[in-house]
Amino acid sequence: MSRVYNFSAGPAVLPLEVLQQAQEDLVDYKGTGMSVMEMSHRGKDYSPIHDEAIATFKELAGIGDDWSVLFIQGGGSQQFAMVPMNFLGAGQSADYVNSGTWGGKALKEAQVVASLRGATVNTVANCAKDIPARMPTADEIKWTEGAAYAHICTNETISGAQFKTIPTPAAGVPLIGDMSSDILSCERDYNKFDMFYAGAQKNLGPSGMAVVAIKKEFAAKGAATLPTLLKYSTHLDNNSLYNTPPTWAIYIFGLVMKWVKKQGKENLFKLNREKAAKIYSVIDSTGFYRGTALPEFRSDMNVTFRLPTEELEAQFVAEAKKLGMSSLKGHRSVGGIRATIYNAFPMEGVDALVSFMKDFEKKNG
Numbered sequence: 001m002s003r004v005y006n007f008s009a010g011p012a013v014l015p016l017e018v019l020q021q022a023q024e025d026l027v028d029y030k031g032t033g034m035s036v037m038e039m040s041h042r043g044k045d046y047s048p049i050h051d052e053a054i055a056t057f058k059e060l061a062g063i064g065d066d067w068s069v070l071f072i073q074g075g076g077s078q079q080f081a082m083v084p085m086n087f088l089g090a091g092q093s094a095d096y097v098n099s100g101t102w103g104g105k106a107l108k109e110a111q112v113v114a115s116l117r118g119a120t121v122n123t124v125a126n127c128a129k130d131i132p133a134r135m136p137t138a139d140e141i142k143w144t145e146g147a148a149y150a151h152i153c154t155n156e157t158i159s160g161a162q163f164k165t166i167p168t169p170a171a172g173v174p175l176i177g178d179m180s181s182d183i184l185s186c187e188r189d190y191n192k193f194d195m196f197y198a199g200a201q202k203n204l205g206p207s208g209m210a211v212v213a214i215k216k217e218f219a220a221k222g223a224a225t226l227p228t229l230l231k232y233s234t235h236l237d238n239n240s241l242y243n244t245p246p247t248w249a250i251y252i253f254g255l256v257m258k259w260v261k262k263q264g265k266e267n268l269f270k271l272n273r274e275k276a277a278k279i280y281s282v283i284d285s286t287g288f289y290r291g292t293a294l295p296e297f298r299s300d301m302n303v304t305f306r307l308p309t310e311e312l313e314a315q316f317v318a319e320a321k322k323l324g325m326s327s328l329k330g331h332r333s334v335g336g337i338r339a340t341i342y343n344a345f346p347m348e349g350v351d352a353l354v355s356f357m358k359d360f361e362k363k364n365g
């Protein structure tokens with residue numbers, strides 16, 4: 001078996017233990033004579049998989065019985081539309097922080113819904129195009145009193161900027177977070193939010209679904225006149241079993257949650273900080289590499305940097321690949337290098353990258 005150090009931003013590396021467990025269970029799950037993929041989503045063998053996955057996630061996020069956890073198809077992107085469809089009513093307004101590609105995409109979907117409904121979207125801060133990349137500071141954000149909700153993206157996967165402190169919207173305004181690329185990766189008070197969600201394919205499991213955590217009280221405020229599957233209340237009232245959910249993805253998500261629990265959250269969070277710090281320290285120790293995010297907003301999940309020329313960047317990516325380090329090329333919209341190091345990315349892979357970076361600079365600097 002040969003596995004590479006996979007720096008992909010998503011779908012991304014999964015814990016090897018999880019893949020091996022899935023392999024063991026693949027054709028005969030615990031003596032049931034069938035794969036999880038082949039089971040009825042309403043059967044007695046599948047139910048505990050579903051319910052345990054939710055319970056472990058809630059435990060890890062530190063959210064209680066006033067919250068529901070939903071599995072919704074369409075990934076993170078569908079949440080960009082479902083949020084305003086459910087919570088931005090005619091005549092209301094919602095606050096959006098435009099912090100980059102993803103905060104901007106969420107904002108754009110909200111504008112589509114707002115224009116159909118006669119509602120307003122307030123861009124309460126905009127640093128999407130800033131170079132170096134960053135998040136807005138707390139005093140830059142012009143929150144709106146009485147907004148229906150406020151939306152932020154906690155970690156911009158492409159630019160590599162991350163909120164280190166979660167901003168607080170105007171009093172009484174529910175906060176919604178897109179946490180696709182940093183959920184369960186660092187210390188965070190999830191109870192500051194009324195809803196948060198993540199496309200699963202980064203820190204949680206396979207692609208194709210979003211894991212949505214929503215306060216029951218907030219979900220109850222959702223619009224009633226929507227197609228069934230676009231209402232949070234449908235998923236909530238039916239424990240995400242109104243239609244056939246992505247059972248295999250949920251099963252892997254459950255295994256990943258057990259793995260996170262086994263590592264110990266605190267250990268994992270500490271390791272994440274150390275992994276990122278090692279790469280940033282190489283970047284800071286030279287004039288050869290140039291970090292693309294402001295130091296105080298540097299993401300611990302997506303480390304972005306440039307080399308002196310695009311030719312050197314291409315050479316860097318190609319040589320790293322030969323050494324078993326894949327997917328270091330930055331997103332096509334921004335170029336450069338992006339080393340994505342989610343929870344399941346091992347420290348050995350970071351060490352391999354760090355030593356390669358030093359070597360590459362010696363030869364080409």
Ligand SMILES: Cc1ncc(COP(=O)(O)O)c(C=O)c1O
Nearest residue numbers: 075076077102157178180181199
């Ligand atoms: C921060 C963030 N939000 C949302 C998305 C969209 O998720 P999906 O591709 O599951 O629709 C992504 C995808 O990379 C992302 O990084």
